[in-house]
Amino acid sequence: MGETSIDLQPDRSKSSALKRLATVIELRCVECASLYPGISDQPRYRCDCGGVLDVETTIHYPLKQEPASQKEIETRKTSESDVNVFAGVHWRQLFKERASQSIAWSVNAHEHLPNSSGVWRYRELILPVPEKFIVSRPEGNTGLYPVGRENCGNHRSGHRRIGQYAELDYLYLKHEGENPTGSFKDRGMTVGVTMANLLGARAVACASTGNTSASLASYAAQLGLPGIVFLPATNVAAGKLAQSLAYGATTIQIEGDFDDAMRLVEQVCKDLGIYLLNSLNPFRIEGQKAIGFELLQQLEWKAPDWLVLPAGNLGNTSAIGKAFRQAHRLGLIARVPRIASIQASGANPFFRSYMSGFSHREHVQAQTIATAIKIGDPVSYSRARLVIEESNGIVEEVTDEEILAAKTVIDRSGIGCEPASAATLAGVRKLVKRGVIKREEQVVGILTGNLLKDSQTGIPQLKRGDVITASFEAVKKSLTNKLSF
Numbered sequence: 001m002g003e004t005s006i007d008l009q010p011d012r013s014k015s016s017a018l019k020r021l022a023t024v025i026e027l028r029c030v031e032c033a034s035l036y037p038g039i040s041d042q043p044r045y046r047c048d049c050g051g052v053l054d055v056e057t058t059i060h061y062p063l064k065q066e067p068a069s070q071k072e073i074e075t076r077k078t079s080e081s082d083v084n085v086f087a088g089v090h091w092r093q094l095f096k097e098r099a100s101q102s103i104a105w106s107v108n109a110h111e112h113l114p115n116s117s118g119v120w121r122y123r124e125l126i127l128p129v130p131e132k133f134i135v136s137r138p139e140g141n142t143g144l145y146p147v148g149r150e151n152c153g154n155h156r157s158g159h160r161r162i163g164q165y166a167e168l169d170y171l172y173l174k175h176e177g178e179n180p181t182g183s184f185k186d187r188g189m190t191v192g193v194t195m196a197n198l199l200g201a202r203a204v205a206c207a208s209t210g211n212t213s214a215s216l217a218s219y220a221a222q223l224g225l226p227g228i229v230f231l232p233a234t235n236v237a238a239g240k241l242a243q244s245l246a247y248g249a250t251t252i253q254i255e256g257d258f259d260d261a262m263r264l265v266e267q268v269c270k271d272l273g274i275y276l277l278n279s280l281n282p283f284r285i286e287g288q289k290a291i292g293f294e295l296l297q298q299l300e301w302k303a304p305d306w307l308v309l310p311a312g313n314l315g316n317t318s319a320i321g322k323a324f325r326q327a328h329r330l331g332l333i334a335r336v337p338r339i340a341s342i343q344a345s346g347a348n349p350f351f352r353s354y355m356s357g358f359s360h361r362e363h364v365q366a367q368t369i370a371t372a373i374k375i376g377d378p379v380s381y382s383r384a385r386l387v388i389e390e391s392n393g394i395v396e397e398v399t400d401e402e403i404l405a406a407k408t409v410i411d412r413s414g415i416g417c418e419p420a421s422a423a424t425l426a427g428v429r430k431l432v433k434r435g436v437i438k439r440e441e442q443v444v445g446i447l448t449g450n451l452l453k454d455s456q457t458g459i460p461q462l463k464r465g466d467v468i469t470a471s472f473e474a475v476k477k478s479l480t481n482k483l484s485f
C-alpha cells in the first residue's frame, strides 16, 4: 500500500499556534544528529537514518507575573546550555507559585489549567502551546512517599517495612499509578494528544503492553478523536484491556508480542495517515519529563543520589534522564542524580547491551510475569543509552521471583502497585546488597502503575472453600484461626 498523507486539518487558530511553535522547536536525531523542523506537513518520528528523534526547544522564561496574555508575556531567550544560577532561582519561584495556585480537586479544575496539571505547570520546559489547545484530565500531582528506615516518620511502620526490605535509610517512592488512568503514561499522553489536537489529526494509535493503550483511549475519548490500540493477544492484564474497551478505543489484538505490535503500528500509521502516539513520538517523551521535574520540586530541588525505575521500551528512562539534564542546565538543581534502569531478567535486552559496554544492541524474545515490561526490542534504546552514560547510571536485572517478593512488600505496606513497578524495589534491594547504592544515599524509586491494573499476578486469591456460613460462631472460629485471637 502506498504512503497516505496524514490528513491533518488544523483550523486557522491552530495553524498560527503551530507556526509559533515551529519557531521554537526542532527535532534532532539521537543517532546522527541530523536536524529536522519541529512541525511539518507529515509528522516525522524517525530520522532518514532510522534513528529516533529528540525535541529541542528554545526555552523562554516569562518575565512578567501571571496572569498575562500570550501577547503580554515578554520573553527572554534562555538557551538550555546557558547555565545560570539566577535563572534557577526564577524558575523555582515560578513553579512554586503555580503549584500553590493549583486546585486539582476542584470541580472547576479546568479553569485552573494548566497550573493544576503536574505536566503543564512546567510548560515552558515541556511544550509551549496556548492553553486553549491543551487536552488534560489534569494529570500528575502524584504522591512521593517517604519509606526509608530514617525518613519514614512516625506511625507509618507499614511503610517503613519497604525501607527495611531495601536496607536503606532514605528512600522515597513516587507513585505514578496515582495518575488519572493509573499509570505514568498519562504524562506523555496529555502532550501527545495535545499535539494531535493542534495538528488536526483524524485518529491516533499506539502499540502497547496495556498502559499506553489505556491512557491513549482515555485522552482520545476526551478530545472526541478515534483511538486505535494494538495489543498482544495474550499477556495484557485484564484491568488495562478493560480500560481500552470501556473508553471506546478500537482495540486490535494481534497474534504476537509487543515488539510485533510496535512494528505493525509504525507501518499502519505511516500508510494510513494516523497520528502515532507511542514514545517513538518525541512529544510523548517531553510530557514524561514532568515526572522528573515534579519529584525534584517535591524534594525542594535537592537532587537525590539515585533515581530507580523499571525499564521496558525505555521511554521513561529517556524522559526522566532528559528532565534531570535540563533541570541541571537551567540551574534548578546542583547535580544530576544517577539513574538505575531495572529490567526483568527474561526481558533484558538493555541490561545485556549495558553488560557489553554498549558495544552492540541486543534483542531478546521477552518472557516475564511483569507483562508491562515484556519487551525484547526497545524503541528508545539510543535515547536511554545516552541517559545511562551521561548520568553515570547503571542497568540491572531482577528475576520474576524478586519482582513478586518486592510487590508483596509494597502491597502489604498499603501502597500497592502493579508487578512491573515492583521491579524498582527489587532493583534497589539488589543494588544496595551489591554495595552499588550506599545505605546512607538518598534514593527515589518510581512506581509506574496502579495495583488495580492487574488483580491476579502476585495477589493471593480467595478459594471457594474459604467461604464460611454467615454466623457469629463461624466468624469467631475463622478469625481465631487466621489471627490467633
Ligand code: F0G
Residues within 6 Å of the ligand: 183, 185, 207, 208, 209, 210, 211, 212, 213, 310, 311, 312, 313, 314, 315, 316, 317, 372, 373, 418, 420, 421, 448, 449
Ligand atoms: N512500568 C509500567 C507499568 C509500564 O506500563 C511500562 C511500559 C514500563 C514500566 C516501562 O516503561 O517502556 O518507558 O521503559 N509500558 C508500555 C505500555 C510499554 O505499552 O504500556 P518504558
